[in-house]
Structures are given as structure tokens and as C-alpha cells.
Amino acid sequence: xxxxxxxxxxxxxxxxxxxxxxxxxxxxxxxxxxxxxxxxxxxxxxxxxxxxxxxxxxxxxxxxxxxxxxxxxxxxxxxxxxxxxxxxxxxxxxxxxxxxxxxxxxxxxxxxxxxxxxxxxxxxxxxxxxxxxxxxxxxxxxxxxxxxxxxxxxxxxxxxxxxxxxxxxxxxxxxxxxxxxxxxxxxxxxxxxxxxxxxxxxxxxxxxxxxxxxxxxxxxxxxxxxxxxxxxxxxxxxxxxxxxxxxxxxxxxxxxxxxxxxxxxxxxxxxxxxxxxxxxxxxxxxxxxxxxxxxxxxxxxxxxxxxxxxxxxxxxxxxxxxxxxxxxxxxxxxxxxxxxxxxxxxxxxxxxxxxxxxxxxxxxxxxxxxxxxxxxxxxxxxxxxxxxxxxxxxxxxxxxxxxxxxxxxxxxxxxxxxxxxxxxxxxxxxxxxxxxxxxxxxxxxxxxxxxxxxxxxxxxxxxxxxxxxxxxxxxxxxxxxxxxxxxxxxxxxxxxxxxxxxxxxxxxxxxxxxxxxxxxxxxxxxxxxxxxxxxxxxxxxxxxxxxxxxxxxxxxxxxxxxxxxxxxxxxxxxxxxxxxxxxxxxxxxxxxxxxxxxxxxxxxxxxxxxxxxxxxxx
Amino acid sequence: xxxxxxxxxxxxxxxxxxxxxxxxxxxxxxxxxxxxxxxxxxxxxxxxxxxxxxxxxxxxxxxxxxxxxxxxxxxxxxxxxxxxxxxxxxxxxxxxxxxxxxxxxxxxxxxxxxxxxxxxxxxxxxxxxxxxxxxxxxxxxxxxxxxxxxxxxxxxxxxxxxxxxxxxxxxxxxxxxxxxxxxxxxxxxxxxxxxxxxxxxxxxxxxxxxxxxxxxxxxxxxxxxxxxxxxxxx
Numbered sequence: 001x002x003x004x005x006x007x008x009x010x011x012x013x014x015x016x017x018x019x020x021x022x023x024x025x026x027x028x029x030x031x032x033x034x035x036x037x038x039x040x041x042x043x044x045x046x047x048x049x050x051x052x053x054x055x056x057x058x059x060x061x062x063x064x065x066x067x068x069x070x071x072x073x074x075x076x077x078x079x080x081x082x083x084x085x086x087x088x089x090x091x092x093x094x095x096x097x098x099x100x101x102x103x104x105x106x107x108x109x110x111x112x113x114x115x116x117x118x119x120x121x122x123x124x125x126x127x128x129x130x131x132x133x134x135x136x137x138x139x140x141x142x143x144x145x146x147x148x149x150x151x152x153x154x155x156x157x158x159x160x161x162x163x164x165x166x167x168x169x170x171x172x173x174x175x176x177x178x179x180x181x182x183x184x185x186x187x188x189x190x191x192x193x194x195x196x197x198x199x200x201x202x203x204x205x206x207x208x209x210x211x212x213x214x215x216x217x218x219x220x221x222x223x224x225x226x227x228x229x230x231x232x233x234x235x236x237x238x239x240x241x242x243x244x245x246x247x248x249x250x251x252x253x254x255x256x257x258x259x260x261x262x263x264x265x266x267x268x269x270x271x272x273x274x275x276x277x278x279x280x281x282x283x284x285x286x287x288x289x290x291x292x293x294x295x296x297x298x299x300x301x302x303x304x305x306x307x308x309x310x311x312x313x314x315x316x317x318x319x320x321x322x323x324x325x326x327x328x329x330x331x332x333x334x335x336x337x338x339x340x341x342x343x344x345x346x347x348x349x350x351x352x353x354x355x356x357x358x359x360x361x362x363x364x365x366x367x368x369x370x371x372x373x374x375x376x377x378x379x380x381x382x383x384x385x386x387x388x389x390x391x392x393x394x395x396x397x398x399x400x401x402x403x404x405x406x407x408x409x410x411x412x413x414x415x416x417x418x419x420x421x422x423x424x425x426x427x428x429x430x431x432x433x434x435x436x437x438x439x440x441x442x443x444x445x446x447x448x449x450x451x452x453x454x455x456x457x458x459x460x461x462x463x464x465x466x467x468x469x470x471x472x473x474x475x476x477x478x479x480x481x482x483x484x485x486x487x488x489x490x491x492x493x494x495x496x497x498x499x500x501x502x503x504x505x506x507x508x509x510x511x512x513x514x515x516x517x518x519x520x521x522x523x524x525x526x527x528x529x530x531x532x533x534x535x536x537x538x539x540x541x542x543x544x545x546x547x548x549x550x551x552x553x554x555x556x557x558x559x560x561x562x563x564x565x566x567x568x569x570x571x572x573x574x575x576x577x578x579x580x581x582x583x584x585x586x587x588x589x590x591x592x593x594x595x596x597x598x599x600x601x602x603x604x605x606x607x608x609x610x611x612x613x614x615x616x617x618x
Numbered sequence: 619x620x621x622x623x624x625x626x627x628x629x630x631x632x633x634x635x636x637x638x639x640x641x642x643x644x645x646x647x648x649x650x651x652x653x654x655x656x657x658x659x660x661x662x663x664x665x666x667x668x669x670x671x672x673x674x675x676x677x678x679x680x681x682x683x684x685x686x687x688x689x690x691x692x693x694x695x696x697x698x699x700x701x702x703x704x705x706x707x708x709x710x711x712x713x714x715x716x717x718x719x720x721x722x723x724x725x726x727x728x729x730x731x732x733x734x735x736x737x738x739x740x741x742x743x744x745x746x747x748x749x750x751x752x753x754x755x756x757x758x759x760x761x762x763x764x765x766x767x768x769x770x771x772x773x774x775x776x777x778x779x780x781x782x783x784x785x786x787x788x789x790x791x792x793x794x795x796x797x798x799x800x801x802x803x804x805x806x807x808x809x810x811x812x813x814x815x816x817x818x819x820x821x822x823x824x825x826x827x828x829x830x831x832x833x834x835x836x837x838x839x840x841x842x843x844x845x846x847x848x849x850x851x852x
Contacts, residue, residue: 005703005816005818005820006698006701006820006821006824007814007815007816007821008698008824030698031698031699031701032698032699033698033699034695034696034697034698035695035696035698035824035827035828035831036694036695036696036831037809037811037828037831037832037834037835038835039832039835039836040810042835048695049693058812059810059811059812060810100810101809101810101811101832101835102810103810103811103812103828106695
């Protein structure tokens, strides 16, 4: 017995990643340790026995500073520093200085490397790159997710089985019934020269043929559903389900470009989903009053809690919550049109901000706007759209989406304008990027069509992208704006350590982590003329362009996943305790594991911010 | 040669050579084979051995060793790989009064090694190293008695006493010494060192070694610290 009973062994064995070591390996590790005392305000020696050293802080405090004196990190008891502790902090001219009298447990590089070779858990944690470490953490978390929830990851194309059964429009109803019986299908497509004319279902045969006493030799074109709703093979299964719920259809033709690829039916999804979210969406489309809609929407917090309990990632949950928010808006608009009559001119209901990006949470406020056809006449049509906007926005508020405090809502006449005015306004923001313009711009640059005439939204978006792509003056302003919020350096004891400013006792996961990534992705997208709005999609798309390296895109995506998941778990806990969900976490409520990975995520964001600043900075 | 006269008139190294010629073959002679570190050696190049012992009492002539713990220090760093802890089996029962202090009861002590087996590894580890202890006189005297009993010759070693170092510092500054202020735990706290729960010989040896590192870090001198700035003066 020597080291086995030592308190030092217990301390080291309780720290990440050494807590992963088997007992004998832990003893061997402790035997390789040199204990060193560093007086306050003196530098930590870099080497141990002539090699770079990894140090574990036993007690005291250490600061990492750049050559310029800029504070990069502050480390306390249990933190690691030096060799392989964090790739993002390792630079030749950086140095560690003891802030307090500090006792360090140190290991030379050769020992660290050997540990990593022999124990993958250690290598995993002390990987050369913080980004890789984060990726593993993200992957491990995602593995815990429930497979039935993967509808948002499933392309419709992957659900298609057999080649679609189809007949030309001139074929007889009798022929269609024979083919459907022979093929044992409940629906068929009406196709000629690869163009989809319509759909024929069992139900059509019952209601439109038999009940109506129609001649069985009539052509299919007399009874088919014409110009059916279709979805692309790239649509995710969850969105497709929402679409079917909204249109109250059970068969959805799937197209690949112009080619008809097949049909999906509600039953295709049944094996793949167990969540009640689709039923919730279907229920939404069945409600006829705001009161009953609000009742149905009231089930959303419980749904989110269930998703969290089932291990769903934040991304999936956000897609689901966004889908529900869209469904509510669509149903309210349908009800508004029933109440106030058909619209006098075409319009598009668009959402902005997080809902547009597919990143809506149950704590999010509503951001929406109306794009009106240029035929709009204020004197003639003004009252109609004001009433419609009021009805929908109040309805959304009744359903739990708070009114936007910044008045970014269709009820605000500023955000209820004909297309030409919108285009002029976007042009003005882009050409005169003052702070107000950027503030509004950043909300509306993330724009997604939800209801109405999609051409209006698409026209506005494409004129926006044409104007921003490669526009260096605008992009440099947008970059400046995106860099105003820097993530913290990490944690020091129970404080959030932010460069320059004072330490604070709470971490705002949204402002400190998620928002900076969203803003980076927006710059990449606008710079590259990328039409995506979702942050992850933007990063993925930007990774294939000159705007961003592929590894940069992946790192930022991982950072976003980790930050969002941490926030999501926090909010789920709050929901469970009946607290209004927010993004504020106390550092002492985070595990050391979470802290370490958050620090890695922050480091990635800071790195990408620096490189963006070099590219577009002024 | 009486040890008092010896300490006064001869350097430690001369004493080592003196005993080397006289001690018969065995662990003590092996120990004396290795030259002592020269007093002018820079401290950072000096090899130390931080040591703590637990005993049945404070009188070396009467009381017995119960455990030995030590850890080497090189280049101003504690090398945990060299840390050792030995329980020693006393020849007589452990007085209740001492068991209260160190928590070693008869049962456990009986598992220990006979002194004749525990002493050689310590002497081997000490060869060429400077002995560091908190209140080093006790360690020295117990080892001296043990060597005389087992090998018939005295134990001589360069000593650094962390308690004495602190005492000197306070005396130099002219401030009074508060009661209890020189205890190992109190000093460790003063230097911002962690508090260890355990008080076995190895923990206290590490405790004393870390205290020495802290004291060295806080030496304010323009020239590099030398071993003889630290060694015990009699």
C-alpha cells in the first residue's frame, strides 16, 4: 500500500477524464504525477521533465493570457490546463499565470500520450481538438434519442416503396378499379407523359362514382382529385405529415423534380412515429374557434416535456414546435378568411426570426408579417388586412405565443405592406445598413412563407439575396453586428467568465451561445446568396461554398447542437417544475461535463467570429 | 565521537566519510556510500526526501516507530511515483494516549513490518537526498536511535526543517509567534495549500514537502536559492 490510500488519488480519480480510468490505471497515473506549487502572480512552467505538461489544478486559480495580455481563460480547482487540455487555447505566445497560490498535479506529455493510447475514454476527452471532443459529446447524446422520433430526419424519398401505380386520365373508372384491386392499393395516380394530373382514391370511387351513380366507363378525369397537393422527395416526413393533416388528406403524391416518384399514405408513417405531435397538428386543423384552438395548443408544453423525456434533441423538438406554430397560424388564417371573407387581393403570411428558421421554442414570441399583392389599395383593402392580422396575432397570443415586444407582427402597419414596398424597404436596409436597419433586417432576413401566395414570399426573398450576395459594404456592417455578442470564455468556479467584462453568476445560453451562431450563419447565407433559412441548413450549404470551410460548418453545427440541447434540457426541467422556461442557467447547476463542452462550443464560436471579422471586418 | 561535538566541529560530509569507514556492511553503510549534497548546491538541483513518522510518543529513547511515509522532491516538484508508506510493528503495545493521535491501533500495527525491514528501504531512498520534515529533529532523532539499535552506529543527514524555516522568517520579521501558528496544518493554510483529511505518515510527508515548495516559492532573494539557505542550523 502506498498510493492506493492517498487522498491525492481520490481527488484525481474524481476529476474528468480520470474518473474513467480503472483502478490500477489510476494508480499508475498518480505515480506519474509531479506536484508543483506556483506562487500567485508567477508564470506556470510549461514543461515537466523537459516535456510539455498537462496540469490539473488541485487548488488555487490560473489565468491564460495571450501575448497582448488579453484574458483567454480562467481555471480553478479540477480544471485542466496545458498539453492537450484544449486545442483552442494552445498557442505559442500564450501563457498561464497563477492568479492565486496554486497547487498543480502535472504529467509530462509522454505520459499523457500513453494514457490516451491505452484508454480511449481519456483520448476522447483529451483529443487534440476541442471540436472533435464536442462532436463526440453531441453524438453520444444523440444516440440516446428515441428512434421513433426520427421523422424529422427521414426524407419522403426513403419512405417510398414500390413504383407508383398509375393510369392516364382517359382510362375508364372500371379499369382503374380493376388495377387497384389487383395491386391491392387504396389509391392511384393519374399520370400522362410523366405529368401528374390527379389522384384517385377508394374514397373517390365510393363517393363520386358509386354513390353518384356514375357510368363506370367514364374517364378517370371526371372523378379524380385534380392538381393534388404534392411533396418533394426531399421533404422530411414530419413536414409531410403536417401537410397531410392540414389538407386532411391520406395520400400524398411525391415528386422528384417533375417526375412522379410515388405516393405516401398515412400508414407509411405509423411504424415510424409514436409522438402525439402529429395528432396535435391534426387536431389544430379540426378546430373552428380560437377558444378551442387555444385549448389544443395548451397541450404543447406537455408534448415538449414528453419529447425531452424521450430523449429528443433540441433540433427535432424545435422542428416539431415550429410545425405546430405554423399549423396554428395556418388554421387561424383559414378561420380569419371564413370570418372576414375571401381576401380582396392575394397575400402571403410570412414568419420571421426563430419561427422562420425552424428554431421556434415554446418560450418564443411571435414574429410575423404580411406581404400583399401590389394590387393592394390601402383605402379599399386596409381594413380587411388589419382585421385579419389582428385576428391571427391575437389568436396566436391566445395559443401561447406572446405578442412580439418589438411589434414585429402583421398587426403593425409597417409590416403589412405590398410587395413593392417590402422590396424598397429591403433595398434601403441593405444600402444604408445603420443599426436600426440591421436590427430590422436581421429579423426579416430570416423569412419563411407559411400561408397564402408563395410567389410573393419567394419574389421578396430572391430580390433580397440578389442584393446581399457579395455586397461587401453591407456584409461588413452585418458582420460587425454579428460580432457584437461574443460568447464567454468559459467558467471560473461558479461564475461565467467573459473577456473584459465582469464575471456574472448566470449564463444566458441563448444570447451567449445560440444567437452568435445564428448570426454567423446568417452572414454566410447572405454573403453566399444561400436561400436556406434554418441555421443548420445554412451552415451545411455554406460549408460547400467559399464562405465557410466544411470543417468550420461542422464544428459550428456541433456547437449549436450542444448549446441548444443544453438549453432544451434546462427548459424541460423548468417545465417539469412548473416554471416559465427561459435560457438562463446558473453555472453551478451544470455538470463539469457540460461545462467543459460548453467551453469548447464557445471556443469554436469565438474562432469562427475571429475569422469572419478578418474576412468582412472593417 | 559524541554527536554533539561532531556536529559542531565537522562538516556533515566529513562526518559521513568518518562513519563510512567504521560502519560494517549493511543498509547504513550503503546509505553512507552516497555523498551528501554539497551545501552550495542550488536548491532547484537538490534532491530532497520529505519524511514523516508516527511514533508511540515523543521520546526517541523510550518510544517506538509506528509508521514511515516519504516522498522524493526533485527540481522543486514532488514525485508521487517515489512515495512510500510503511507500517512498523512495535515491540510493545501501543499506549492509548498515542493511539488517539495517529489512529494506529494494535491490530493494525501488528500487520506492520519489523523495524529491521522497514528501515532499509527508507535509508535507500534517503541516500544522496536531503531529509525534509516538519520539526525534522524528531525524525532525525528517531532514525538515529533506530540505526544505533539496529546497526550500532548513528544516523547523520543534511536536514531541512520546514518548521524552523518558518520560525526563522517570523523571527527575522520581528513579529511574535502566535501559539499553534507553526503547526503543519496552520502553515499549509497560510500558503493556500489544501487541507488533507488524513494524518497518516505519507499524507503528512507530502504535506511537509508541499509546504517546503511553498516556502521556496515565497523566498524573496535576488540570487538563486542554495541548499544551505534552507538546511537546519544547530
